[in-house]
Amino acid sequence: xxxxxxxxxxNTGGTETMLVDILNQQAEGHAVALFIVNDEVNEGLLGQxxxxxxxxxxxxxxxxxxxxxxxxxxxxxSRFGATVIHCxxxxxxxxxxxxxxxxxxxxxxxxxxxxxxxxxxxxxFAISEAVRKDAHDRCSQQLQVVHNGIDVxxxxxxxxxxxxxxxxxxxxxxxxxxxxxxHILFEAxxxxxxxxxxxxxxxxxxxxxxxxxxxxxxxxxxxNDEVRFLGAxxxxxxxxxxxxxxxLVQPSxxxxxxxxxxxxxxxxxxxxxxxLEGPMEIIKTLQWGDSFTxxxxxxxxxxxxxxxxxNAAAGTMSALQAREAVRRHxxxxxxxxxxxxxxxxxx
Numbered sequence: 001x002x003x004x005x006x007x008x009x010x011n012t013g014g015t016e017t018m019l020v021d022i023l024n025q026q027a028e029g030h031a032v033a034l035f036i037v038n039d040e041v042n043e044g045l046l047g048q049x050x051x052x053x054x055x056x057x058x059x060x061x062x063x064x065x066x067x068x069x070x071x072x073x074x075x076x077x078s079r080f081g082a083t084v085i086h087c088x089x090x091x092x093x094x095x096x097x098x099x100x101x102x103x104x105x106x107x108x109x110x111x112x113x114x115x116x117x118x119x120x121x122x123x124x125f126a127i128s129e130a131v132r133k134d135a136h137d138r139c140s141q142q143l144q145v146v147h148n149g150i151d152v153x154x155x156x157x158x159x160x161x162x163x164x165x166x167x168x169x170x171x172x173x174x175x176x177x178x179x180x181x182x183h184i185l186f187e188a189x190x191x192x193x194x195x196x197x198x199x200x201x202x203x204x205x206x207x208x209x210x211x212x213x214x215x216x217x218x219x220x221x222x223x224n225d226e227v228r229f230l231g232a233x234x235x236x237x238x239x240x241x242x243x244x245x246x247x248l249v250q251p252s253x254x255x256x257x258x259x260x261x262x263x264x265x266x267x268x269x270x271x272x273x274x275x276l277e278g279p280m281e282i283i284k285t286l287q288w289g290d291s292f293t294x295x296x297x298x299x300x301x302x303x304x305x306x307x308x309x310x311n312a313a314a315g316t317m318s319a320l321q322a323r324e325a326v327r328r329h330x331x332x333x334x335x336x337x338x339x340x341x342x343x344x345x346x347x
Contacts, residue, residue: 001343002031004082006092009040009062012206012232013174014259015088015109018148018332020048025336027052033080035073037095038062044234054080070095084343093120103346108135108143110256111278115139123342130277131256144342148257149335150266152327154235158243158268158319167200167308170245170269172238172260173252175208181251181274181295182214188301190221197305200226203245207232242267247307251292251300255279265289266326268319272303285329288322 003026010016019034026032033054039061049055056076060069074097077085087093087106090113096104106118107125111134118124118135124143126132132143177183182204192200204214204227211229218227233241242248248264250273258279264271265282271289273279283289290307293299 002081002083004033004077004080004085006035006085007088009038010036010042010045011040012042012045016045017235021151021332022336023053024050025332084346090117093117128257128278128281130281146335146338147330148259149330149332150262151332152266155239155263155266156243168245169202169247169249171249172205174206175210175214177210179254181253183217184297184300185249185251186217186221187297188304189223189226191301202227203230205230205233242269245269247272258282262326262330265322268323270307272307286322286325
């Protein structure tokens with residue numbers, strides 16, 4: 001089988017990091033190519049792609065309307081002879097000439113995706129039941145759920161609290177507070193500090209447009225000693241360092257799935273998440289972690305305090321059982337298997 005993946009940009013994010021794993025797994029038994037339309041490419045992430053994957057970079061400036069780029073893309077896809085073209089943005093199909101559109105599939109990676117282009121694809125996937133339901137309710141199209149997957153074996157297992165005298169929290173994600181909600185996590189820490197709970201530290205892993213705002217908020221709330229910005233880190237760093245923490249918090253306002261939640265569970269790290277459908281699907285499946293009311297600072301503060309005291313509903317399983325549950329439900333090999341079977345239906 002000859003599998004082409006089409007994406008606009010290769011930045012660091014859940015969509016892109018999982019795509020790298022899919023590419024590498026599929027390349028073990030098939031001819032696989034990645035076509036990147038825009039010039040926004042994280043070189044570190046690109047370097048994690050197997051040499052067996054043919055990568056074509058079109059280097060278009062985002063939003064530019066250059067017909068030569070579309071011509072080059074369609075020529076490259078035709079030369080590759082893709083059996084299937086797996087797209088990772090709903091607008092990607094509009095870049096393709098009609099003869100190639102017949103071979104397209106699309107994965108929806110989040111809720112609230114515009115539905116105008118969905119009928120143009122041969123098959124639709126959703127990364128969670130929440131994403132499937134959101135799209136189906138708005139366009140009546142049938143979607144197959146294929147959960148995001150991770151390489152469980154690559155994640156170091158947490159065996160004991162990192163520091164009995166310090167409760168260490170980590171938040172992993174793009175610093176975009178309107179989507180990821182980091183600011184309410186800061187406000188929750190301020191509530192706890194004012195209550196005299198002083199032995200909590202927060203590390204944020206990631207970068208993004210909200211960095212200046214969050215740095216200012218940290219200072220104005222008096223949290224300079226409690227909050228650190230670690231910047232963007234590669235997956236190897238994250239997979240080895242999750243074991244150093246006592247809790248992962250994901251305070252998102254929008255989250256179709258939540259790959260970092262699965263990664264933390266694989267490390268045996270307790271998780272506290274917004275009660276959105278995507279993250280809740282994960283913790284209900286794994287029976288691991290707890291939730292708070294999305295956007296509610298008081299609810300988040302209470303959840304952190306309960307986790308710190310060991311009084312939260314962290315699930316009925318041990319950390320090792322949580323890791324095994326991740327392996328059963330969210331291993332990357334499962335996702336790859338589902339996609340390959342679906343590709344075979346393309347005529």
